[in-house]
Amino acid sequence: MTASLKPRYSRIAGTGGYLPSRRLTNADLARQLAAQGIATSDEWIVERTGIRARHFADDGVPCSDLAVRAARQALETAHCKAQDIDLIIVATSTPDMVFPSTACIVQNKLGIHGCAAFDVQAVCSGFTYALAVADAMLRTGAAHKALVIGAEVFSRILDFTDRTTCVLFGDGAGAVVLEASHRPGIVASELHADGRHVGILCVPGTVSGGHVQGVPLLRMDGPAVFKLAVNVLEKVARSVLEKAGRTEADIDWLIPHQANVRIMQGTARKLKLAMDKVVVTVDEHGNTSAASIPLALDVAVRSGRVARGDTLLLEGVGGGFTWGAVLLDY
Numbered sequence: 001m002t003a004s005l006k007p008r009y010s011r012i013a014g015t016g017g018y019l020p021s022r023r024l025t026n027a028d029l030a031r032q033l034a035a036q037g038i039a040t041s042d043e044w045i046v047e048r049t050g051i052r053a054r055h056f057a058d059d060g061v062p063c064s065d066l067a068v069r070a071a072r073q074a075l076e077t078a079h080c081k082a083q084d085i086d087l088i089i090v091a092t093s094t095p096d097m098v099f100p101s102t103a104c105i106v107q108n109k110l111g112i113h114g115c116a117a118f119d120v121q122a123v124c125s126g127f128t129y130a131l132a133v134a135d136a137m138l139r140t141g142a143a144h145k146a147l148v149i150g151a152e153v154f155s156r157i158l159d160f161t162d163r164t165t166c167v168l169f170g171d172g173a174g175a176v177v178l179e180a181s182h183r184p185g186i187v188a189s190e191l192h193a194d195g196r197h198v199g200i201l202c203v204p205g206t207v208s209g210g211h212v213q214g215v216p217l218l219r220m221d222g223p224a225v226f227k228l229a230v231n232v233l234e235k236v237a238r239s240v241l242e243k244a245g246r247t248e249a250d251i252d253w254l255i256p257h258q259a260n261v262r263i264m265q266g267t268a269r270k271l272k273l274a275m276d277k278v279v280v281t282v283d284e285h286g287n288t289s290a291a292s293i294p295l296a297l298d299v300a301v302r303s304g305r306v307a308r309g310d311t312l313l314l315e316g317v318g319g320g321f322t323w324g325a326v327l328l329d330y
């Protein structure tokens with residue numbers, strides 16, 4: 001078999017992450033909410049979610065700024081020039097504009113022009129969706145080097161009069177450079193959605209006739225989301241492992257979407273994985289939606305926990321309802 005006929009894979013060449021400098025602890029947030037007569041506490045938030053702090057972007061800082069910071073770091077780690085990138089996918093639910101896509105704005109800020117650039121909207125599963133799409137495009141030869149970014153300014157869509165949701169989320173961005181390769185790389189991926197659950201996690205607003213129609217802030221039935229999340233995260237993990245001919249024992253690191261440490265513990269328990277094989281950043285980041293998985297990956301790589309050759313299972317779940325998993329040899 002000639003080299004050009006060898007099966008193509010895609011592999012992560014470098015990672016990057018960015019958190020805005022404004023960090024709010026649970027106590028900071030509790031003080032802010034108390035001023036509006038809303039009661040919460042560090043104890044409640046830590047016990048129910050594992051979250052201790054989150055980062056918020058300053059007013060006026062758009063999603064694309066965070067995305068570009070993470071992307072530049074990923075390019076540097078991958079020893080890759082922005083000009084080498086021929087595909088940009090940004091997973092976000094908090095884009096700079098209704099259109100054009102945040103990916104186009106990122107492309108311009110990086111000073112590169114002409115390559116394909118588009119957003120993926122799958123809320124907290126967004127990064128697994130974006131990674132699976134980029135992998136498919138690289139494997140067919142449609143692109144050779146992709147920037148896959150998850151970036152969010154979720155603070156902009158939070159209702160700070162609703163204590164059941166506003167304590168859970170944060171802002172941030174994570175990115176990877178994904179390059180075509182003759183060896184894996186990504187070994188299997190799977191994406192799912194079930195639109196029957198639109199109502200349990202949504203921002204039910206839109207723009208029409210120059211006005212916002214409906215509620216442009218996050219609404220969530222937390223307990224319903226919790227139950228669905230643990231269920232689908234176990235199923236999709238098993239399914240993607242089976243597809244790759246591997247088992248739970250082959251996983252070096254589980255890098256799940258960082259929504260709530262109890263969801264991660266529930267998933268790990270079902271998969272019979274010890275928690276010391278699970279990357280947890282929700283304590284310091286909160287739920288950064290599409291940014292949470294690439295941010296957690298970048299933290300784990302930079303801390304030396306994730307090493308070249310490790311097998312990683314990335315999995316996400318979020319509004320839609322959407323869920324997905326990507327199994328890869330790092």
Ligand SMILES: CC(C)(COP(=O)(O)OP(=O)(O)OC[C@H]1O[C@@H](n2cnc3c(N)ncnc32)[C@H](O)[C@@H]1OP(=O)(O)O)[C@@H](O)C(=O)NCCC(=O)NCCS
Nearest residue numbers: 040041044048124163164167222223225226259260317318
């Ligand atoms: C939201 C979540 C933390 C709530 O935890 P829970 O254990 O289910 O708590 P409940 O919603 O049953 O609420 C329990 C009580 O705490 C109260 N409470 C809710 N938020 C609170 C807060 N921030 N501070 C203090 N009390 C709070 C509720 O009002 C309720 O009080 P009541 O019993 O007097 O009515 C949990 O359901 C969750 O994490 N769900 C998944 C959310 C998620 O991950 N979403 C993103 C997925 S991508």
